[in-house]
Amino acid sequence: MLRSLLPPPVQVRHGEYSMILSADDDPAQPSDRLFTAALQGIEAARRVSLVPFYQTGRRFPAEADIWPGENYKLLAGLVQTLHPKQVVEVGTAEGVGAVILKRFLPERSRITTFDIKDWRDFRHPVFTEADFADGRLVQHLEDLTDPAIFEKHRALLEAADFFFLDGPKDGVMEPKLLKLFETVRFREPPLMVVDDIRLWNMLAVWRGIIRPKLDLTSFGHWSGTGLIDWTPTPAA
Numbered sequence: 001m002l003r004s005l006l007p008p009p010v011q012v013r014h015g016e017y018s019m020i021l022s023a024d025d026d027p028a029q030p031s032d033r034l035f036t037a038a039l040q041g042i043e044a045a046r047r048v049s050l051v052p053f054y055q056t057g058r059r060f061p062a063e064a065d066i067w068p069g070e071n072y073k074l075l076a077g078l079v080q081t082l083h084p085k086q087v088v089e090v091g092t093a094e095g096v097g098a099v100i101l102k103r104f105l106p107e108r109s110r111i112t113t114f115d116i117k118d119w120r121d122f123r124h125p126v127f128t129e130a131d132f133a134d135g136r137l138v139q140h141l142e143d144l145t146d147p148a149i150f151e152k153h154r155a156l157l158e159a160a161d162f163f164f165l166d167g168p169k170d171g172v173m174e175p176k177l178l179k180l181f182e183t184v185r186f187r188e189p190p191l192m193v194v195d196d197i198r199l200w201n202m203l204a205v206w207r208g209i210i211r212p213k214l215d216l217t218s219f220g221h222w223s224g225t226g227l228i229d230w231t232p233t234p235a236a
Contacts, residue, residue, distance in 0.1 A: 034227055072097065090165050098139075159187055
């Protein structure tokens, strides 16, 4: 309906509707920690090469190497410079993000990824069984927005110091998950990368976050990339 009333002004392979929003009345602003993490991560991303992934026989998407435009090199740069010990990804899909995160994490770091659909059930999975052989990568087929499931993994979440949130972007799941995160007493304040924050369904989600946050879309995903500093609030 909207596309018929407001056709795209340019012809592109894929377009999504969004909105430009004022910044002066945003409920949150970036922290010094976010600026430092972003600048260091962006500088590292400039030197990241994803070419080896295309030489392994994986069904690696051609667009993954585009940067800026896709967020994979930024993710790699962030974990290279932040050195997180435990990464939690929400939204495994084919496994592109998790494979790249694992490759650029310190050797002793781990990544746990959640999805309600097995990676094997996707049409073009990127994972192979070998990716899980060393135990550093684990997938849970569970809905982390279910309070019982969330409670089951509370110890894992408390230990996590880096999150990549790449769920359905329906504007429903994400607020539920962020609300549950407010109940977690993290051992170390994590940083959270949120994908697709410029999509229509995600505009209110991103806008409503009151913790320090930074829009990194210009250096990440064309559909939006946000970074949250989960430093405890004064009331926490």
